[in-house]
Amino acid sequence: MYSKGLVPLAWATAVTLTAAFALVFFYAPLDADQGFVQKIFYVHVPMAIVALGGFVAGGVMAIKHLRSGDRSWDMRSYVAIHISIILGFGVLATGAIWAKASWGHWWVWDEPVLVSFLVVVLLYCVYYPLRFSIEDPDRQARYSSVFAIAAGAFVPLNFIAVRLAEAYTHPRVLSQTGGDLPGDMRLTFLVALLGMTLLFVTLWKLELTAKNASMQLKKLRNRARVAA
Amino acid sequence: MPALPLDEAGKYVAGAYVVFVALILVYVAIIGAKIARIDREIGELAGEDDE
Numbered sequence: 001m002y003s004k005g006l007v008p009l010a011w012a013t014a015v016t017l018t019a020a021f022a023l024v025f026f027y028a029p030l031d032a033d034q035g036f037v038q039k040i041f042y043v044h045v046p047m048a049i050v051a052l053g054g055f056v057a058g059g060v061m062a063i064k065h066l067r068s069g070d071r072s073w074d075m076r077s078y079v080a081i082h083i084s085i086i087l088g089f090g091v092l093a094t095g096a097i098w099a100k101a102s103w104g105h106w107w108v109w110d111e112p113v114l115v116s117f118l119v120v121v122l123l124y125c126v127y128y129p130l131r132f133s134i135e136d137p138d139r140q141a142r143y144s145s146v147f148a149i150a151a152g153a154f155v156p157l158n159f160i161a162v163r164l165a166e167a168y169t170h171p172r173v174l175s176q177t178g179g180d181l182p183g184d185m186r187l188t189f190l191v192a193l194l195g196m197t198l199l200f201v202t203l204w205k206l207e208l209t210a211k212n213a214s215m216q217l218k219k220l221r222n223r224a225r226v227a228a
Numbered sequence: 229m230p231a232l233p234l235d236e237a238g239k240y241v242a243g244a245y246v247v248f249v250a251l252i253l254v255y256v257a258i259i260g261a262k263i264a265r266i267d268r269e270i271g272e273l274a275g276e277d278d279e
Contacts, residue, residue, distance in 0.1 A: 021245075036237040040244040047248065090251045094244040101240035203255065210259050213266045220273055 002208035013202045016195035020188065028188040037101040042188060044094040046196035047087050048117065052155050054084030054200055055124060059152020062145035074141035077148050079207045081127055083200060088121040116162045123151055 024042045031038035058080035065073035095114055096106045108114060130147055134140040181189060 037240055039241045043244055043248050086251065086255055090248055093247045093251075097240050097244045097247070101237060199252070203252075203259075206256070206259055210262045210266070213263065213270075217266050217269055217273070220270070224273060224276065 002205050002212055006202070006205050006209065009198065009202050009205065013195065013198040016191065016198050020192040020195040023188040023191055028185050029182070031185075034102060037098065040094055040098040040101070042192045044091060044098055046189070046193040047094065048091040049193060050196045050200045051084045051087035051091055052120070052159065053197075054080050054087065054204075055120070055155045056152050058084065059149045059155075062148035062152070065141060065145045066149075071137070071141050074145055075211060076204075076208065077145060078131070079204055079211065081124060081148060083203050083207065085121065085124050085127075087200070088117070088124065091117060092121060112162050116158050120155060120158055123154065127151070 020042065024039055028039075028042070030036060058077045061073050061077035061080060065071065065077060095117070099108055099111075099114065100106045127144065127147055131140060131144045134143055
């Protein structure tokens with residue numbers, strides 16, 4: 001059921017990301033301040049936004065699980081958080097590369113954007129031991145959902161705190177006044193963000209398809225064992 | 229810090245994009261291997277059923 005529309009979605013993702021990278025290297029102008037290094041922005045920031053959005057989406061799916069009691073929502077929440085953590089490590093790695101190129105250091109502890117994102121990723125790393133230390137499937141799903149909701153609520157709070165405290169070393173991308181990006185940079189950024197969002201949805205559906213198939217196989221095995 | 233010259237900046241930019249692509253490829257390879265294993269096991273199960 002999750003594999004429905006996966007192939008066209010995968011194609012749309014591939015086309016959008018290819019277009020985004022083409023825009024990054026052949027259309028978007030060089031940044032006056034940072035030069036060519038600023039091209040990292042187009043992969044780093046969309047990945048961070050989608051990862052944070054994925055954490056919040058995981059929380060919303062967890063609410064649906066607790067409200068309905070349907071464990072498929074817990075599985076959806078788990079997969080959303082799983083992919084967000086993977087993207088989160090990508091954000092930390094690309095952020096470290098950008099920091100080294102811009103500031104001469106791989107990590108800067110007094111930069112609130114970097115440290116707050118690390119805190120979010122580390123918070124979500126707790127999700128795995130919590131989830132897999134509970135054997136009973138119903139309790140596992142329930143406890144995981146409670147964690148996903150609490151942590152998902154923390155993400156926007158953390159984002160707001162960073163916006164209030166940031167040292168203005170990171171460029172503002174989206175603000176109430178429309179951001180600081182000129183039109184061609186903004187277009188490139190929005191296409192990259194769309195590509196990253198499509199990538200997230202594609203990977204989410206792909207992993208759910210694999211998990212669903214795995215559960216079906218387990219059921220078939222049990223049925224075969226009973227029949228034998 | 230002043231902007232890095234293109235040859236030096238290129239290494240960092242390439243590094244960041246390679247990290248992103250590698251991350252996605254490794255993930256897709258792991259999930260692909262999992263789906264292939266499930267497919268094989270379903271085939272084995274269907275074979276047992278035929279016997």
